[in-house]
Amino acid sequence: MINLNIKATATHTFDAIVVGSGITGGWAAKELCEKGLKVLVLERGRHLEHVKDYTNATKDPWEVTHRGVLTNTQKEDRPHLVRDRPYDEFNEAYWMKDKDGPYLEEKRFDWMRGDILGGRSLMWGRGSLRLSDLDFEANAREGIGIDWPIRYKDLAPWYDHVEAFAGISGQAEGLPHLPDGKFQPPMEMNCFEKAVKGRIESAFPDRKMTIFRTANLTQPIGDRGKCQYRNRCSRGCPFGAYFSSLSSTLPAAAATGNLTVITDAVVSSVIYDEQKGKATGVRVIDKHTKETSEFYARVIFLNASAMASTFLLLNSTSARFPNGLGNDSGVLGKYLMDHHFHVGAMGTSEEFPDKYYYGQRPAGFYIPRFRNVHGEKRNYLRGFGYTGYSSRTNWARGIAELGIGAAFKDYIAEPGPWQMGLMGFGECLPYENNQVTLDHTTKDPWGQPVLKFNCEFKDNETRMREDMAADAAAMLEAAGLKNVKPFNRDSYPGMAIHEMGTARMGKDPGTSILNEWNQVHTVKNVFVTDGACMTSSACQNPSLTYMALTARAANHAVSLLKRQDL
Structure with a gap:
């Protein structure tokens, strides 16, 4: 530790x-x-120091051993991670090895876990979008799942609060279903994107194409510098130019003199006092010595990530809570959600042959949800948004040519035609039988049971994906692109790394785990504010909502402590 x-x-x-x-x-x-x-932060991952320990942050591919390509040994260490895109040689040390975080799959689920101080805040995609009442009211309006116990007005000031500190760059668009925020100046679209934007919005007046709202600074905040357009964010940013715990919130906490951090600390359960009717602390296993200790506090926040926090609740059993802490309703572990993606279209253009772009902008563009927004009815519920990117094709296009000679060299020395892709992120409905449970027949290295996943996308998501591909192709064609090809590749729960639900918020303790302040209904001094708390998934990147919920809950917890109500 x-x-x-x-x-x-x-x-x-x-x-x-x-x-x-x-x-x-x-x-x-x-x-x-x-x-x-006085706050204790317990982190199961290893210590990582901001800037100093970003050892690959400034390296080019030829400066690392395998040019960024994973070896067979590296793949064997993380067989679940290699299914997907985020794990590479540049950041492999940030990710948990599968042997240290085993889990079981009745149906495929890609659970990607960080193993460092700061967690996945170092590797996240940084998309920062607000939810709206279209999202908070959807369950009640459609009779799906349960109603959220909050509405947009409850969270709006906390969105303001976290955006101002984190630093979110973006463009205000005035869309009620994608509320504007406290933005830094937006990054600029390139000339090709601007042309496509105009044509899409002209052909489809109900659709908007905007620069992505991202937690990358375009203006400095304190000692955090602005983005350098290197697009190496997942290695850790030595400029502090994107929001992470290491660059932002933990230093702010440490500056108060009230913070204690312990790393290599595997929290196994929450301690519940039957006589007091509240939690008194947590049990912790030292990752290396495997010795167990206990830490005590008046209030406990579970922020281990959605699945890990749910594991802790399930693993915290007592005479009062034989099925997991706060699980009187029996819904703990159920209603697991993630976004489905890997569907859209791509195309090329011969326009602007004499134009290029500056650097490697770390944010694409975004087309917000337009389906099932204004009362129209599709053959599915909810909707989707698109993330998009564009670039000019590079020298790699010459690989297929297998050419030689001066003419071929000149050909690949010049940038190729423009290309653009649209990829949809769709909402997944909350289904009771999409769930995680504890499996006691398999143990992790510290003798704990492991999570078993049984989760899949269902008919509503399948029908939605047809529109996600067709609409993307229609927009690119309307914008004048050529060789437009829709795609609909495999998408499994967990892949989008937006896993959520399983300890949902709700008004009724009989159907939910948490109340409107993210408190466990029956153990009021335990708060859960990561993705586990989500009652529906919307289709927007969820991390900004988690931040706002956390700030709101923490301030509520302090007010309760002052009134001696916890």
């Missing part, structure tokens, strides 16, 4: 414990510390 406050750890007692140091754990620590609480 790495401990930054030896004296505090000797007592093992704090005002608050935060489990996890990723996007939401960092926010919980910041808000609680700044309100004067």
